[in-house]
Amino acid sequence: MTVPFKTCLLIDDNYIDNFVTRRVLEANNFAEKIIVRQSSTEAIQSLKDGSVNPDVIFLDIRMPVMDGFEFLHEYDGLDIAKKGIKIYMLSSSLDPTDIRTSADNKHITQFIHKPLTNKALEEISI
Template sequence: MLAPYKTCLLIDDNYIDNFVTRRVLENSNFAEQIIVRQSPAEAINLLREATIKPDVIFLDVRMPLMSGFEFLEEYDKLLIDKKDIKIFMLSSSLDPTDMKESSGNKYITQFIHKPLTVKALEEICP
């Protein structure tokens, strides 16, 4: 079975969460390439330099130095074609403010609670 996406970018500061999420993505054949970055700033640089062109981004909300929402502010400034990039906010946050802010953001496709599951992937796959 072909993967529905070519490139998936996972941005989360937590090594264990990244390990688990990556395994779910790999086992589900979600994308041909899965790129993991623990630093949102590093991910922004990859996007700015056009080093990668993800189809899907899974973005954590709460990270030190730069939150998921701060990442989105920097993402908005990037001079790249964003129309085909889906961003899923992937978080363990139960804060209703985070969910409300993500639902009001023009770049966020959906808020997904951690841990990422095969069922959640099936719901978002084309």
């Protein structure tokens, strides 16, 4: 079975959510490498310094210091933003404004409700 992605970056401040998401990604052979950053600021720094070069990102909305939308604003100013990285907003938010804002953002491929499931992953792997 071919691995759809080389490097997946998971950005979420919640340890349990990261554990569950990582397990689903690993069980589905989704990426060769899964890198977890527990804050948007840490993720931005990793992207800036080149220590992480993802081709897919799963991004939470609600995080302290810098939320997912603020991450996207910072990300937009990076050269890496032009590389066509798929970004999936992975959130437990049911707020219609969050869903609409995600849909309107040019970097977001799709909004996915937590927890990530095998079915949701199969649909985006296509």
